Amino acid sequence: MATTTLTPAASAYRSGLYEWLTTTDHKKIGILYLVNSFIFFFIGGIFALTVRTELAAPGLQILHDELLYNQLFTMHGTVMIFLFIIPVLVGFGNFVVPLQIGAPDMAFPRINALSFWMLPLAGILLLSGFLTGGVAQAGWTSYSPLAQDRPLASTGPGEDLWIMALLLIGTSSILGGINFLVTIFKMRAPGMTMFRMPILVWTVLVTSVLVVMATPVLTSALIMLFIDRNYGGHFFDAGTGPGSAILWQNVFWFYSHPAVYIMVLPAMGMISEILPVFSRKPLFGYKAFVFATAGIGALGFSVWAHHMFTTGQVFLPFFSLMTFLIAVPTGVKMFNWIFTLFRGKLTFSTPLLFALGFLSMFLIGGINGAFSAAVPVDFALQDTYWVVAHLHYVLFGGSVFGVMAGLYYWFPKMTGRMLNEGLGKIQFVLMFAGFNLTFFPMHQLGLAGMPRRIADYAANAGWNDLNLAATVGGFMIAASMLPLLANIFISRRAGKPAGDDPWEANTLEWATSSPPPPYNFDHLPEIRSERPLFDLRHGREAGH
């Protein structure tokens, strides 16, 4: 047993597995978040591929146990949302936000580590249902009374494990949100006023407010569901008891709609960092962008019931109006991004390609969302594959393309090595084509009346070709992960050395070494605008 006493500073230099397991350095925790999230991305992707393979042709081919089919799409949704998209964005936030505001670390480094370590534990809990007779099978929305497993008892404790896992993830989110808020409000470097903060920091700030306000509602709903299932509570047990089936939907979506913005705002922030750098211009309409972000956050709390239009139990005009209105700040952002590119000088590196993928795909995800805001049209489209198309254009076309852009953009800062551009472009082309081949036909499937969450369909329903196309696209997306993995594993050791600032970027993280030392900065440049490094490189006057 070693008895050497290490000062905190010295311990940060210790390497190896022990260091990664015990680190409180925000950069290492950020990388842990990313690695963990990508592991769950591949697990969730395998679930999705299995589902898509089953749907490639009518008839049951591989999933003869249809309860297993229900478990797979439930786990796909749960894993992708709670263990991939939300934490992967927290990972980027963790790595980048303290650097961008010139702070040495997060405000609460040990809470930061605690937040992270709850996630792999939650993932193991969630998936351990496969060993206990089946994971949860009621969809990621877990609508009660189906989630009560009554009257048709199905997967035993799988649903309870789902609840426990989400409680852990929710707690992790709340701790992380508070940590970000304190960090952003209290740890900014001298000169870093609120309106000089990079847009990514602003989006993480608004996201954290959403997390802190919305997640406790989900937490209480989960506890009530747990009591219902195990101790005879009557909160949501309509059908077999006096509870309300609609109450679950209200509290669930009160969290889960803001969660959509939790999943997309930081990705918007990353795009807003990348577009100016690769067009060599400042972000167009910085303040408008900040207000639009805050506006989306505020309006995001008044649209939850648009997931419930067909229940007949919500006041339709109000939620319809609010849902239409939230398109306005989103549109403002879209135009600001386009006018950032306008009259710029664009360099088509991989981060910009993925960022442009975000713009063009998220546009579709916004437009096809407006169909569902028109309540009568939603009566036709709700719970069909149209909705599956819509949510994937937002969360995959938007968030995942944003995540890829961010990965190619900040990988040099994290490792000191560039990712390979050729492999990056192959990945982009495969992913972009595969994504559209998978999800665009789902619009038409939904219009033709194919409901979500079915394992099989009639051969004469007219859905065969579109389903086959979607499955082929799914395998293209899977194939696009191979160049990504190869790129990460090769470039991590053999990539081109990055230097401090390979992209001629604007923000403070590029003012320190790659990777940055513990506590980040030896000295900071003067902060007189939202682009301190641009000012340093070209002089303050060139920026106007």
Next chain:
Amino acid sequence: MSSTPGSRPSTTAIIGWLIAAAVFLALAALVVLNAQSIWTSFFPPAAKSVEGTEIRNLYDIVFAIAVVIFVVVEGLIIWTVVRYRRKPGDDVLPPQTHGNNLAEITWTLIPTLIVLFLFVISWQTLNNVEAVNPKPDLAVRAVARQFSWSFEYLPAGADAETKAVFAITQQDGPTGGLFLPAGKTIHMYLHSPDVIHAFYVPQFLFKRDVIPGVNNQFDLEIPASDAGETYRGQCAELCGIGHRTMTLDVHVLAPADFQAWYDKQVTAASATPPPPPSGAPTIQLVAQGLEFDQSSLTGPATGFTIHFDNKDNLISHDVDILDAGGKKVVDNKDFPGPAAQDYPIPPLPAGTYKFECSIHPTQMFGTLTVQ
């Protein structure tokens, strides 16, 4: 600055673009060859109800506006990206534009006006779709349970709780499903005894959730010209393992045909059911909705047969017999419903036994007396 990454296309990038071009050409060929069917695939099926027609008109307006916005904005993105590429070796900074308040106001106001217009027209359509006729020609209660539909026809002046005149318990096929008169106002009640389902018929462009504890209802009118048509509907809310099997047929009949069909159902419902067989060595046992229809059975010690009818779609049941000590004395093989099977029961010593479904022993059990 010429070392900026990505300023020179690499071989891999060229290969990537070639693949993209090939995919694009293949897609373009597909589009040209199937232009007609691709165009119609962007619309819901032709509406077959008065309410559905309203929704379709609204869809067409939303679709037109969506296409214009898509083409303009996506076009702007593509044009900007193509137009403002950085030339190799160009190190001059572009003009550092920070924003423009007039532009911000413009692209806040114009989208606001567009969405307010969309909101108003969808609200109007909503009022028409949700309008309820106080004196409908017919009231039907659709009952959704795991995993089947049945349709209860209600007397005139009925409300959600009224007892049915007769019920169609088969969900599809020539004699099953929802039979409706064309050209009449129909008031639908929705009822679920277990979990949430959704009544969805694509040709009506409409769905409404069937929620336990909630009395959802809506009006439906099918144009007189569509008599003789049959539409296929399906449960649209995940309701468990048999969700996909909850299909339903809507048969539209001319009013005279419907009246004839209706009268026939009323006659059939009022006829006395055949007396149950008695004293036979065969015992009838039915499983439905995770319940046995009997909680106690009696059989002779000389052996008998259980005719077991499993009506639960896709759910497997069996009937096993346990003695007073809980030891399994008869172990029958389970099978999924809907199906029936004869289980031969060998001679057993007289006494009291327990019978149960070995898959759902906590919900499905009863007492067997052997005499």
